[in-house]
Amino acid sequence: MVVDQEQRTAAAGGSTxxxxxxxxxxxxxxxxxxxxxxxxxxxxxxARTLLMSVAAGAYAAVVADLRAVVAVTGLAMATFVGFLAHRFGELTGGGDAWSYAIVIAFAATLGAGYxxxxxxxxxxx
Structure with missing residues (x-):
């Protein structure tokens, strides 16, 4: 068995x-x-959905880690519904907030596809 003594744990230019x-x-x-x-x-x-969608799509277009993109997209959707569509972080209630939030997920999908x-x-x- 050979042990590589030159192995480094943090390489320059490695993934985040x-x-x-x-x-x-x-x-x-x-x-x-x-x-x-x-x-x-x-x-x-x-208009609020458009701004959040552009941010989510741009983030997905820049970051290569799909796990991070999915996590951030889910958090962005919850933030939109809880604080921009409703008040005080309420994720339930009337209205079509979640149907708007789907647009954020679609924009992130387009960004990841790009x-x-x-x-x-x-x-x-």
């Missing part, structure tokens, strides 16, 4: 741990929610 990616994404989604809450009134759910397509594109194109 999932927890760090989730924390960064969560901070981005909180910033987007605060911006949506400041710019648009509670009656303007489509990242995947960019990864399989030939280097010469």
């Amino acid at each position: 741990p999932t927890g760090i990616s989730v924390a960064i994404g969560w901070a981005v989604m909180i910033g987007a929610a605060l911006l949506a809450g400041a710019l648009f009134s509670p009656a303007e759910l489509p 990242r995947w397509l960019r990864s399989i594109a030939p280097a010469g194109d």
